[in-house]
Amino acid sequence: MNVLVEKRAPAMDVRTLGLSGYVHRHKVADGVLALYHPFGHEVSFIPEALEEVLDQRRYEMIPPELLNDLIQRRFLVPEDFDRSALDHVSAPPIKGFFSLWLLMVQTCNMACRYCVVEADEQTRKVAQDPEKTNASTKMTPETADRAVEVFRQSLERHRQPFAKTTIYGGEPLLNRLTVAHVVPRLRQMRWEGQTQPLEILCFTNGLIYDPKITEIFVQNDVTVGLSLDGLQQHNDASRPLLNGGGSFDKIVSSLKRYRDAGVRVGLSCTIGKHNKDDLGEIAAFFADELGINTFQLQTRMHLVRETRRPASLARLVSLLVSPDPSMRWDSERHAQ
Numbered sequence: 443m444n445v446l447v448e449k450r451a452p453a454m455d456v457r458t459l460g461l462s463g464y465v466h467r468h469k470v471a472d473g474v475l476a477l478y479h480p481f482g483h484e485v486s487f488i489p490e491a492l493e494e495v496l497d498q499r500r501y502e503m504i505p506p507e508l509l510n511d512l513i514q515r516r517f518l519v520p521e522d523f524d525r526s527a528l529d530h531v532s533a534p535p536i537k538g539f540f541s542l543w544l545l546m547v548q549t550c551n552m553a554c555r556y557c558v559v560e561a562d563e564q565t566r567k568v569a570q571d572p573e574k575t576n577a578s579t580k581m582t583p584e585t586a587d588r589a590v591e592v593f594r595q596s597l598e599r600h601r602q603p604f605a606k607t608t609i610y611g612g613e614p615l616l617n618r619l620t621v622a623h624v625v626p627r628l629r630q631m632r633w634e635g636q637t638q639p640l641e642i643l644c645f646t647n648g649l650i651y652d653p654k655i656t657e658i659f660v661q662n663d664v665t666v667g668l669s670l671d672g673l674q675q676h677n678d679a680s681r682p683l684l685n686g687g688g689s690f691d692k693i694v695s696s697l698k699r700y701r702d703a704g705v706r707v708g709l710s711c712t713i714g715k716h717n718k719d720d721l722g723e724i725a726a727f728f729a730d731e732l733g734i735n736t737f738q739l740q741t742r743m744h745l746v747r748e749t750r751r752p753a754s755l756a757r758l759v760s761l762l763v764s765p766d767p768s769m770r771w772d773s774e775r776h777a778q
């Protein structure tokens with residue numbers, strides 16, 4: 443065999459290449475194998491029959507287009523690649539804090555089945571009257587100010603180039619008084635050594651939509667993370683209201699209102715029995731129907747216990763991240 447492959451600049455002899463030791467493999471459907479490379483989060487879907495071919499380096503059996511793709515995206519690499527790549531991607535350890543979480547309240551106006559946060563009496567009253575802004579067990583503006591100052595001093599002491607703050611709960615918008623107070627102060631915060639604007643995030647369940655808070659978010663460049671566990675049937679099975687009703691319509695309505703107002707919005711989706719078999723469909727729904735280009739997956743601990751091994755990263759990524767729509771997981775087409 444003497445196959446030469448173009449790789450941007452010089453040609454190379456593929457016989458010197460092998461699968462990177464960092465590549466994860468996972469069968470995602472009958473006859474389909476997903477390869478995932480953590481360096482660059484690359485995903486490739488190949489016929490399962492080619493796994494043995496790759497392991498045995500019988501590259502003449504692989505269609506040239508696929509072979510080139512595997513090389514260009516570093517699935518197939520020279521022998522010294524793994525060690526030198528690790529040196530390249532390793533970053534020096536970061537000293538000191540660079541992330542501050544502000545927990546606005548310890549209660550919530552939702553009753554997600556997998557969550558330990560509970561609504562107290564005051565929260566139940568607030569949940570019934572959207573005009574009320576305060577839950578009990580909340581962070582005061584003074585406490586928030588003290589936390590921001592401690593954070594600023596730490597950032598300055600370590601000359602951190604970047605930092606981020608997450609506004610969190612319970613449901614943080616049950617304490618809009620402190621949210622409205624602290625967001626502009628965070629945006630005005632400066633420290634020596636800073637090279638990038640502070641990243642400010644607010645995670646909310648979407649039940650409360652307050653135009654005044656939205657205006658503050660827009661003025662201070664706050665990114666909103668909304669929790670949504672999938673399509674209506676997935677979300678409402680796991681994220682009910684306090685009265686047992688579904689939350690999907692309200693969350694999607696809030697998402698649209700935030701976006702119409704000019705707020706950057708991402709989604710957070712918790713994986714569980716209620717949605718684990720439909721992740722591809724959910725990813726397509728987020729991207730195509732809701733226009734979301736950023737979402738994160740939360741894995742619950744008991745999912746790990748049930749399967750007695752960590753949920754397969756390769757499987758999740760292969761289902762979700764392909765930029766090519768034709769490569770996206772289609773739960774009907776690939777039903778197992």
Ligand code: SF4
Binds near residue numbers: 557681
């Ligand atoms: S919205 Fe968040 S804090 Fe509230 S019950 Fe659900 S998971 Fe828990």
